[in-house]
Amino acid sequence: MSEVGASTPATAPPVGPEGDPPEIEGSVLAAPRSQLDEDDRLTPEFVSSVLDAVEDGDSERARDLVAPLHPADVADLLELTPSDRRAALAAALGDMVSAEVLSELNDYVRDDLIDALEPEQVAELAATLDTDDAVAIIEDMEDADQQAVLDAMGPEDRAAIESALAYPEESAGRLMQRDLVAVPQHMTVGQVIDYLRDSDNLTTDFWEIFVVDESHHPIGTCQLSWILTCPRGVSIGDVMKREQTLIPVDMDQEEVALRFQKYALISAAVVDASGRLVGMITVDDILHIVQQEAGEDILRLSGAGDGDINQPILLTVRTRLSWLVVNLGTAIFAASVVGLFQETIAKYVVLAVLMPIVSGMGGNAGTQTMAVAVRALATNQLTSSNTRRNIVRELRIALANGLVLGVLIGVATGLIYGNPDLGIVIALAMLINNLTAGLGGILVPVALEKAGVDPAVSSAVFVTTLTDVMGFFSFLGLATVWGL
Structure with a gap:
């Protein structure tokens, strides 16, 4: 860490005989x-x-x-x-x-x-x-x-x-770099410039200087462009920006990335529990985190683990198989619902042909809502203050989609099979399952988040099971009540 009395700044790049930077091999x-x-x-x-x-x-x-x-x-x-x-x-x-x-x-x-x-x-x-x-x-x-x-x-x-x-792993403490430039606020701009030019052990990449008090608590920042354009006699305390975004050393790296995105940061100070400056994080490190976290959430939704093509085959098999076994259990549960209506299906075999349409469309609708909800939770767009409003929003979307899809499949089924009652049954089942998908798609991730479970990991299993069970139950149940 570079600070006055310790070490650091960057010297100007060497120049050639004509004043141009030399060409560096490679x-x-x-x-x-x-x-x-x-x-x-x-x-x-x-x-x-x-x-x-x-x-x-x-x-x-x-x-x-x-x-x-x-x-x-x-x-x-x-x-x-x-x-x-x-x-x-x-x-x-x-x-x-x-x-x-x-x-x-x-x-x-x-x-x-x-x-x-x-x-x-x-x-x-x-x-x-x-x-x-x-x-x-x-x-x-x-x-x-x-x-x-x-x-x-x-x-x-x-x-x-x-x-x-x-x-902790994936915390700001792991992500930060300790090499930075920190100066006391009583220094003048000229003294800071001289310090930067004369120090032999400066970090090579920095965009701003951190200003600290006697206890090494950060009290402001000063961009290099400000220092270079201010008169030498001006105090650094008068030039610095006092408002700054401080990163706790134990903050999760995903939350750090969100702060960089929200406040358009290039670099930020990292502080320990006592508020002392212990390091800094720069935007180039955050770009890797954004890519990594976004990829992790997508892969977790599918149960594919890390999804890395360089991952050992046995580890990949073990990761994927664990989720496939869970999905097998939920599929058996959904199939057991179908078993409750064997007599109805036996009387009217076409029900077995049509029921996958209801469950499949519900699953697709639930996946859409779930993906939006998981992303909104990850980016802090979906919070306690707007959860109810977003639940109502998704229900309205599900109602509109369910009505349109229900009418389409209902009319088509009635015409193809010459049975208007069957068309009404599948239309109602499509509407019910779409409402279930919309509600489950947002409530499941929110509930998992409240329970401290990563919604990206577990949501898909619950939402898929919910839409499969409700799709089969609503369609076959309505068919039984309707007397098909």
Whole structure:
């Protein structure tokens, strides 16, 4: 952490003889266009050429091909490589598989590569990264391997990593970086500029400076643009913005992402329980969290687990099978409802043909409502203050959809089978099941949220079961009462 009397700022970039920034070898924003397709993905031809060079034992050619790539593109290359050839590629690339590449890798691919490295190598790579990226590399390792890596690190780096690992997973403490710039409010703009220029150990990426009091509590922030455009004699306390969004160190990373989105933050201070400044989170870290959390919610709704194509097959089977077994149980329950009306079905077999339509349409309608509700809960759009209003809204939508679908299926059924009574029965059943789907689609996620259960994980099972049971029961029950 950079603050006055301790260390830090960024020096100006070196310039060439004509005053222009020097050209840095290998410094590119992305892979050359010949290696990327129209969607900025590595082309199959390029991937094959690199792997062929490795298979032929021509490591030099492989390194020449990969040299222009950005670390993110090198990570993509490793992920696109079959698992049984990945170790050979990493060995051929050598130090090109840098700490930046590891931090960009998929978790499962990164774990495979780290397992092949010595603790000293992992420690050396982690020491070059920001704390949050280093923690991402180390946190999923086995306890013995993790300790070996920590033992191989320098005291300062080890202390920072151990402190971050002490916070809960997926919390702001794990996500934050400890390198930042903090100054007292009595400094002038000129003193801050001189401090930034003269310090030798500044963090390389920062957009604002945090202003702290004597107890190291953040009392304001000051953007670099303000500092550069203000007279040198102005006090930093007069320039700073006192209103700021502080992130508690134990806040869940999803809630952190919502705050960044809501308040359009570029960076934010992280504080401990006593309000002391302990780190900062930047928007580039939040982009990963937004993508990760959004993907997790979609996959949980389907019961597909992580849904990662690099996940081991046995782990994938175990994750998916557990939910499929639960679904099997609910399907048996729904089938038992059908069994209550065997005599009615035996008298009028066409009921068995039509009843899947009612349950299936109800299931689709319930899934639509559930997906909207789960997303609204995740983004804090659906709260205690507007739950009742949204329940009424979804019921009105379900009523409108049910009436339209009921009329359509009722008229079609009556004409096809020449039985107006059957058309009325299926129309009423469609309306009832759509109302059930609308109500269940929002009430189930809300109830699970109130109970402290992730609605993205469990909602689908309950809503599907509800619409199947009500679809069968309403259609076959009405048919029995109607005397079909």
